[in-house]
């Protein structure tokens with residue numbers, strides 16, 4: 121048994137590698153983009169607000185799987201082609217930035233308006249007000265929702281199988297079919313559980329780190 | 335004269351809130367603005383501190399124009415660089431303090447001097463510690479706002495507003511969150527600031543507090559000043575019916 125699992129490992133680990141790449145790249149790109157989405161959504165420029173609202177509606181209103189298929193199989197029809205991996209990342213980033221954007225917007229909106237007044241009378245520019253006063257308070261507020269979203273993301277990465285990328289779940293499924301065995305699927309499940317446990321622990325630490333103020 | 339307000343008008347959605355407000359504040363003077371709820375007291379402070387733009391009027395802060403008439407009937411505001419100089423001269427203590435919750439007491443006080451006005455860390459910190467000592471808060475320098483009582487928060491807000499040594503200190507309802515004992519404390523704090531030459535503008539409902547501390551009183555009703563006089567005159571011969579009903 122142990123031996124069988126060990127034999128599975130190389131394939132699963134290479135799948136895990138793809139899974140983690142999709143996961144981290146999506147996070148690193150979609151969080152800053154999410155901040156921009158939130159700022160755009162809250163701006164006073166009406167056309168920009170309308171545009172951002174449309175974007176959020178489309179991204180949250182259609183399945184992520186459809187968006188991945190659209191980018192990889194759909195866009196080439198009109199002459200825009202991507203490799204498998206960039207196509208998957210593009211769809212993931214656009215999708216997750218919309219969700220993060222809405223979370224961040226909620227966080228920003230829940231900050232007392234008096235904070236802006238206080239910053240203004242102390243001479244802060246709008247940019248400094250955002251980075252020094254609003255952002256740190258927002259981060260604390262949104263951490264629990266972001267943790268949820270991040271854990272969803274680690275599981276969503278399995279969707280990249282649709283463009284033919286060999287991620288963790290696909291590696292497990294191939295082994296399971298080949299050997300007519302449940303074991304690879306169980307091992308894959310354990311991998312995801314460990315990943316989410318690690319993420320949960322990281323977010324717990326972050327929340328503790330931000331507990332110095334209320 | 336450290337503050338001069340002339341012909342100030344402000345309306346919100348066509349509803350006039352300030353109708354021709356005129357007054358001056360001298361160095362070391364404590365001026366109290368009294369009046370019922372909703373007559374526009376806070377709006378005056380917000381205009382002076384440029385948190386809202388007035389419709390019309392002249393506001394002169396320590397010989398600098400915050401806003402003025404351009405001669406063609408338009409009200410023009412100071413340019414950003416000048417605005418920053420004006421902000422330096424003004425301190426505002428909000429009714430609910432609006433401290434930055436994610437910064438320590440010390441951080442709240444030194445944030446603007448260091449990150450807006452480019453004062454050295456050491457100088458800003460020394461000044462902050464002096465202020466905290468004066469306000470008997472030295473032991474709270476590293477506490478966070480949520481760990482403070484209402485009275486302590488207020489003193490931090492005062493220290494923050496004093497950090498750049500302003501010429502004018504505005505306080506909105508400074509006694510509303512305090513019990514009588516703390517009221518005496520804040521009164522002597524304010525008096526000390528005035529003794530150092532700061533002009534103090536206080537908005538209050540609190541008659542006893544005004545009586546205790548103010549040099550001069552402005553009484554407002556429906557967006558206008560209906561009486562302006564020394565404290566003694568105000569409390570000794572009340573001729574106006576509205577003031578009478580307000581006081582009793």
Ligand SMILES: Nc1ncnc2c1ncn2[C@@H]1O[C@H](COP(=O)(O)OP(=O)(O)OP(=O)(O)O)[C@@H](O)[C@H]1O
Nearest residue numbers: 346347351369370371372373374375376377378539
């Ligand atoms: N931003 C705003 N938008 C619309 N109306 C406003 C705004 N700010 C103030 N007002 C209105 O202006 C009037 C004066 O408000 P203000 O806050 O100056 O009163 P106040 O004298 O300070 O009252 P209080 O003693 O209750 O604090 C009120 O009728 C209020 O509803």
Ligand SMILES: [Mg+2]
Nearest residue numbers: 375376377506
């Ligand atoms: Mg008020």
